[in-house]
Structures are given as C-alpha cells and as structure tokens.
Amino acid sequence: MPEHGESSNTGNQPNLLVRAVAGLAVSLRHKLLTAFLTGTGLVVALALLGLQALLQANERTRQLIRDQQQIAAYNRFYQSAGDALLFAMASKSETPDRMGVPSAQTLNEVNDLMVIIARYAVQVERQDLPRDPRLSGLQETAQRLRPVTLALSKARQSRDAAAVSEIVEKQFTPLVLRLQRDAYTIAKDIEGRMNLRAQETARAYVRARALVIGASAAAVLLSLLAGYAISSSVLWPVEQIGRTLSAVASGRFTARADVPNRDEFGGLARNVNSMSRELGALYEEVNAQKEELQSWNSQLERKVAHQVAELERTNRLRRFLPEPVAAMIVNAGSGSTLLNSQRRTVTVLFADLRGFTAFASTVAPEQVIAALNAFHQAAGPLIEDAGGTLERFLGDGLLVLFNAPLPCEDPAGQALALAEQMQAGFPAAVRPFQSGSSRIGLGIGIATGEATLGQIGFEGRLDYAAIGAAPNLAARLCSKAGSGQILVCEATARAIGAGLQKAGVFDLKGIPEPATAYEPARRAEGL
Numbered sequence: 001m002p003e004h005g006e007s008s009n010t011g012n013q014p015n016l017l018v019r020a021v022a023g024l025a026v027s028l029r030h031k032l033l034t035a036f037l038t039g040t041g042l043v044v045a046l047a048l049l050g051l052q053a054l055l056q057a058n059e060r061t062r063q064l065i066r067d068q069q070q071i072a073a074y075n076r077f078y079q080s081a082g083d084a085l086l087f088a089m090a091s092k093s094e095t096p097d098r099m100g101v102p103s104a105q106t107l108n109e110v111n112d113l114m115v116i117i118a119r120y121a122v123q124v125e126r127q128d129l130p131r132d133p134r135l136s137g138l139q140e141t142a143q144r145l146r147p148v149t150l151a152l153s154k155a156r157q158s159r160d161a162a163a164v165s166e167i168v169e170k171q172f173t174p175l176v177l178r179l180q181r182d183a184y185t186i187a188k189d190i191e192g193r194m195n196l197r198a199q200e201t202a203r204a205y206v207r208a209r210a211l212v213i214g215a216s217a218a219a220v221l222l223s224l225l226a227g228y229a230i231s232s233s234v235l236w237p238v239e240q241i242g243r244t245l246s247a248v249a250s251g252r253f254t255a256r257a258d259v260p261n262r263d264e265f266g267g268l269a270r271n272v273n274s275m276s277r278e279l280g281a282l283y284e285e286v287n288a289q290k291e292e293l294q295s296w297n298s299q300l301e302r303k304v305a306h307q308v309a310e311l312e313r314t315n316r317l318r319r320f321l322p323e324p325v326a327a328m329i330v331n332a333g334s335g336s337t338l339l340n341s342q343r344r345t346v347t348v349l350f351a352d353l354r355g356f357t358a359f360a361s362t363v364a365p366e367q368v369i370a371a372l373n374a375f376h377q378a379a380g381p382l383i384e385d386a387g388g389t390l391e392r393f394l395g396d397g398l399l400v401l402f403n404a405p406l407p408c409e410d411p412a413g414q415a416l417a418l419a420e421q422m423q424a425g426f427p428a429a430v431r432p433f434q435s436g437s438s439r440i441g442l443g444i445g446i447a448t449g450e451a452t453l454g455q456i457g458f459e460g461r462l463d464y465a466a467i468g469a470a471p472n473l474a475a476r477l478c479s480k481a482g483s484g485q486i487l488v489c490e491a492t493a494r495a496i497g498a499g500l501q502k503a504g505v506f507d508l509k510g511i512p513e514p515a516t517a518y519e520p521a522r523r524a525e526g527l
Helices: 016-022 028-092 105-126 134-157 161-249 264-320 323-335 356-362 365-386 411-433 469-480 490-496 521-526
Strands: 342-354 389-393 397-402 441-458 461-467 486-489 500-506 515-520
Touching: 028 105, 028 134, 028 161, 134 161, 161 264, 342 356, 342 411, 342 469, 356 365, 365 389, 365 397, 365 411, 389 461, 397 411, 397 469, 411 441, 411 486, 411 490, 441 469, 441 490, 461 469, 469 486, 469 500, 469 515, 486 490, 490 515, 515 521
Parallel strands: 441 486
Antiparallel strands: 342 397, 342 441, 389 397, 441 461, 486 515, 500 515
C-alpha cells in the first residue's frame, strides 16, 4: 500500500504510458473527449492526405493529357506541312499544259496549316497550356510560307514551269521542311518530358501509396495506443478499487488502492483508502473495546462468583448468626477471626417440642412440616432480636448460643428472656395444629459453661458449632422440662441472680453428678 498499509494490487503494475495518462490532471470526461477528438482528427487527417494524393494524381493526369494534346497538335502541324509539301512537289512535276488549270490545293493546305497553328496558339493562351518558345518560330515560318504559296499559285497560272520548280525547290520546300523539322523536334521533346512525367507520376503514386499506408498504420497504432492508455487508465483503477473493496469487505482494513490517477478515479481511490483507514481504526477500537469488555466480563464473572460465594457464606452464617453479626463477618472478609476455633464460656439455650412424636404419627406429613415451620418462624425473629446465635435446627428442636461468636454483656439473662418470649409466643404459633389428643408443647433448657467453638463440616458446607459440657447440659435439662417449662442450670441461675426458684435435682444422662435445676418464679406462681 502506498500509505500505512498493504496494497491491494496483486496484478501487474501498469506500464509507463498508462501511468503517464493516468497521472494527467485532467478529468475523465476530458480524457474521453480528447481520445474521441484524437481519433476523429486522425480520420480527418487521413482523409485530407488521401484527398491531397488524389488531387496530385489528378493534376499529373491533366498534365499528361495536356502533353498528349500538344504532341497531337505538333503532329498535325507535321502532317499538314507534309500534305502541303506533297502537293507542292506534285505541282513541280506537272506539264505546262496542266499548270493553267486552276488548282488551289497547295494554297488550301497551307491555309489549313496556318489555321491549325493559329488555333493552337489561341488554345494555349486560353487553356493555360505549356507554351513552347519554338511555337512562335512555327507561326513565323507559317507566315513566311503564305506569300511563297501565293507566288507558286501565280506561277502555275502563268504556266511557268521553271518558276514553279524554282519556287518549290528554293523557297517552299525549305520552309516546309523547316516547319516539319521544328514540329517534329518539339513533339519529341514534349514526348520525352511526358515520359519523364509519367515515370515521376508512377514514382509519386508509389510514394503516395506508401505515405497513405504508413500514415494509416501510424494513425491506427496511435489510436490503439491512445485507446489502450485511456481505457487502461480507466479499467485498471476500477480493478484496484474493486480489489480494495473486496479486501475491506473480507476484514482486511489495511488494504489500499494504489491508483496514480489525478481524475475522478483518483478521488474515488482516495475516498476508498480513507474509508478503509477509518474502518480499520474503528475495527481496532472495537477490538480494544471487545477486549476491554471481555476483561470486564471476566472481572464481573469473578466478582459475581465472589459475591455468590459471599452470598452463600452469608446465607450459611445467617442460619446460625444474627443478621448484624453475619454482615460484619462478611464485610470483614477472610481476615475475620470471629469464627476461629476457641474455648469460651457461653450460655446455651436448647428448645424441643413435647409430644411431637405422637403428633407426627397422627396427622398428615404436610401438617407436620407446617407445624415445624410455624414454630421456627415464630422463634427465628425472637432469636435475632435477642442477639442469639442459632447454632442449628434439630428437627423439632433448636440450639441457640449466647456470647458466641460475638461477646455479650448478659448472656444468661438474654437467654432466659428469649426462652420466656418463645414460651409466650408458642401457643399462638401452633394453635392451628392443636386438636384433640394430638397436642404439642415446648420445653426449654438453658446451661452456662465452657464450650469449644468453631466451624465444622467440609468444603462448601460448614457450620458454626459449640461442643462441650454446656451444650450437653442444656440438652439434658430440655429433656426434663415439661411443656411450657424452662429449666436453667445452677451456673445460669447464679449469673441471673434473682427471679428464679429451684425446680429440683435431676439425674441427667451423661452427667456424672445430679444437677440442680431452676425455673422462673413467675411460671411457678402461675402453676
């Protein structure tokens, strides 16, 4: 390509003639008009040349005809003079008795000769024929011959044979012979010139024919060259522009049309090259935007994947952490240590439904699930409001932690308050499912003590759990609590301080010593 790209010219480069014609700063219309006028001019020039050759041939023909006319005239001079001489010689041989007979033959012949010469002289003047200088001599000789002829006629009339013989021999014959000699010489000279002119005419014809043939060949060659140059300067740019457009259509925006024309095709080629250049720039910009968009998509995919992972993590955390705690852990990212394994004193609330096994065996499965959902939907908001951590769902029960993973000022008091709220809201939540002997209740156990805290499970499924004596004690107290009852361990009771009364001493499974349990005094008074 001539500028900033590859050329679309895959064929032969145009020759110098085509490039020269293409490089003329002339419009295509003027080039075509020039070609037409050139062809027309050549045809006119050939016609004029042929016409000139015809005129020259015609002029030579006319000269040959005039030469023939002169030769014929001088031959008539010679013939007439011969006739006159013949009759004069006949007069010389006549007898005296015959001489008296009137005879004007010789005089007539001489008169005819003079008339012929006079008429030819007039013809030469009028028709602008070539005038031989010797024609005046012939006229003068003919004039001198007339009185001699008159004298000869008079001598015949007087029957003077001696005078007739003397006039014929000494006067008439020399003049006639001179006239014949001059006429013959002139005729031969004209005939020689005519032969030369005929040869020159033949040579001129050959030259004219060669000139016409050469001029015709030159004109045809020039016309072919002009036609080839102009047509090539038109067709070649069209081919180049077509190739460039095809290359651009196939996506090769570096293609350029190498067109040297300074006419309309040159402007078209520049426009095509400019279009290709702009399309290439746009294509590069689109590719850059495409790559940038792909980068954005990759980043967005990673971000969405990260957000999905964070959302899944958040959803997992929300199963057992209050919403603010879960959000705080998520916002802290991988640097958060809240869920790291540790030992801590916690308060554990264990809640379990009473009579649920009998209830589940007597009602439809849909009713069982609906009753559990009603219980969990009632307890869930209360747990979040109380600041507890829902450690897990246990089918018809649940386990809530306080002081883990976030510390709280009064975990025992908060756990007791949550238990009382759950007992207060439970009857209304499960009322639609209480019927006849298939009734369910809620028992709650609360214990305070050390537990091991941390995440347990496998990749993709982790739970926050508390393991130790406190969760076991809470579960055992819950199993001893009746419907609507809340049992707390001795440590929890000490932490709460007031509002509790002893509910009894219980032997609990897995607990080596009997455990004293307490319950809210308000419930005992209600009983």
